Amino acid sequence: MNYPLGTLIRNTTPTRINHWITAACFVLLMLSGLSMFHPMLFFLSGLFGGGEWTRAIHPWIGIVLLISYAGLIVQFWRDNFWNRDDIAWLRSIGRVLANEEEGLAELGRFNAGQKFVYWSMALLVPGLFVTGIVIWEAYFSAYTTIETQRVALLIHSVAAAAAILVWITHVYAAIWVRGSVRGMTRGWVTPGWAWRHHRKWVRQLAATGSRGPTPHDTPT
Numbered sequence: 001m002n003y004p005l006g007t008l009i010r011n012t013t014p015t016r017i018n019h020w021i022t023a024a025c026f027v028l029l030m031l032s033g034l035s036m037f038h039p040m041l042f043f044l045s046g047l048f049g050g051g052e053w054t055r056a057i058h059p060w061i062g063i064v065l066l067i068s069y070a071g072l073i074v075q076f077w078r079d080n081f082w083n084r085d086d087i088a089w090l091r092s093i094g095r096v097l098a099n100e101e102e103g104l105a106e107l108g109r110f111n112a113g114q115k116f117v118y119w120s121m122a123l124l125v126p127g128l129f130v131t132g133i134v135i136w137e138a139y140f141s142a143y144t145t146i147e148t149q150r151v152a153l154l155i156h157s158v159a160a161a162a163a164i165l166v167w168i169t170h171v172y173a174a175i176w177v178r179g180s181v182r183g184m185t186r187g188w189v190t191p192g193w194a195w196r197h198h199r200k201w202v203r204q205l206a207a208t209g210s211r212g213p214t215p216h217d218t219p220t
Helices: 013-037 039-048 051-080 084-091 093-097 112-134 137-143 146-176 180-185 191-197 199-208
Strands: none
Touching: 013 039, 013 051, 013 146, 013 180, 039 051, 051 112, 084 093, 084 112, 112 146, 146 180, 191 199
16 A cells, blocks of 8 residues: 555554444444334334344344454554543543644544543443344344343443444544544545644654554555
């Protein structure tokens, strides 16, 4: 993959593919899950060929999501540990939302909001998978009781609602901070963007002489 000269590599091509597979799975699960959640939303099942097909395909998409998100966990866990800079950033969240970030704590590759999304999904996705297995009647009904399934369904629904809220926050933040989406669609960001939002990350790259995760990529 070639990146424009003078830019910094935010996400490699494999990482971006991994991310968008995860995103696609989540949207499909959200739509199919909502169609089964309430009769008023049953019309969404038409996107999957009807109620029976929706019920059949939903858990399989969940398996793909678990595998795909596991790939993101492996790639990003080192950059998502909390530190004092994140606490300082959160205390100044008002200035961040007002796009007044000059003078704030310097941040590494991810800010506290991005780390919140990462760790929230790292807990919610496996939780949804485990509870989903319990209520997957086609294959596991013989191994669970009705009472267990009811509890699992309640937990599954609450976790799904929480995951949707986290997803909405993630999408809104990505759109709000101009230039962020490009980092996950094209893979690169400008040095000015990186300096403004992730100054410590820029310093780390400069110290190692790297442009980003793949320093050997050829500029165009």
